Amino acid sequence: MNGWILAAAVVIAAGLGTSLWGVSTGPLKRRVVAQNLSNAIVCPGLLLLAQGYGRTSYVDLALILALLGPVGTLVFARLLAGELADDPPSARVPTWTVAAVGAAVVLVLCAVTGPGRAMVKLLVVGALVVGGNLIASRALSHGFPGVDRG
Amino acid sequence: MADAVVVIALLLVAGAATAAVVNRDPVRQALVLSVLGTALAVLFTVDQAPDVGLSQLAVGSALTPLLIMLAVRKVRRRPAESGEDGEK
Numbered sequence: 001m002n003g004w005i006l007a008a009a010v011v012i013a014a015g016l017g018t019s020l021w022g023v024s025t026g027p028l029k030r031r032v033v034a035q036n037l038s039n040a041i042v043c044p045g046l047l048l049l050a051q052g053y054g055r056t057s058y059v060d061l062a063l064i065l066a067l068l069g070p071v072g073t074l075v076f077a078r079l080l081a082g083e084l085a086d087d088p089p090s091a092r093v094p095t096w097t098v099a100a101v102g103a104a105v106v107l108v109l110c111a112v113t114g115p116g117r118a119m120v121k122l123l124v125v126g127a128l129v130v131g132g133n134l135i136a137s138r139a140l141s142h143g144f145p146g147v148d149r150g
Numbered sequence: 151m152a153d154a155v156v157v158i159a160l161l162l163v164a165g166a167a168t169a170a171v172v173n174r175d176p177v178r179q180a181l182v183l184s185v186l187g188t189a190l191a192v193l194f195t196v197d198q199a200p201d202v203g204l205s206q207l208a209v210g211s212a213l214t215p216l217l218i219m220l221a222v223r224k225v226r227r228r229p230a231e232s233g234e235d236g237e238k
Contacts, residue, residue, distance in 0.1 A: 005152060008155065012155075012158060012159070012162070013158045016162050016189060016192070017162065017165075019185060020162065020165055020166055020169065020185055023169070023181050024166075024173060024178075028178070031178060032181065034181075034185075035181045038188055039188060039211065042188050046195060053198075055200075058195065061191065061195055061200055061204060064208060065207050068207060068208060068212045069211050072184055072211045072212040072215050075212060076181065076184075076215060076219065079219040080219075
């Protein structure tokens with residue numbers, strides 16, 4: 001229908017497809033990283049869908065995902081701490097790539113929306129996505145201080 | 151093009167659900183299930199049902215993995231506590 005939905009389709013197909021492949025094969029450390037990045041890449045996709053459908057209320061979906069996605073990853077990081085401590089996952093390049101995609105999508109949407117209340121909401125969502133993604137990745141690779149056995 | 155997004159979301163949901171069944175370890179199934187929840191939320195959104203997608207996100211992204219992981223921990227810890235056939 002329009003370019004926004006096309007962009008959302010590309011982001012969701014590439015991001016979610018890659019993370020689905022990563023989460024269903026390979027060692028456990030790759031799976032938790034893929035689960036974390038799936039949340040962080042779907043969030044910009046939902047923002048693009050909201051813009052494409054022209055309904056600002058759809059931004060709530062991305063907001064909820066940006067809030068609860070890192071919580072789910074932290075659950076895994078906490079409860080799998082014993083198994084991840086031996087061989088901690090580190091995925092610096094994919095993490096920063098996903099964070100850059102999220103930031104770029106939010107900035108483009110802000111430029112289109114223009115100043116106002118909707119732009120503030122978009123910026124909040126973007127900060128939550130990037131910040132939550134980085135915090136969850138850090139928790140996965142460094143564990144929780146003081147917790148050595150989940 | 152709107153149909154193309156629906157087809158992509160459907161394919162992702164089918165792939166994630168198949169992967170969740172094919173994996174045999176409960177911990178890995180919980181991880182795939184979390185991605186499946188996200189894919190389902192996308193499917194509901196592109197089908198213009200964002201309210202269903204919201205509840206799916208709220209339940210599927212944090213609550214379901216937490217319940218499964220807690221249950222797995224409880225089940226695995228029990229043999230070690232009662233002293234039979236060691237730690238798993």
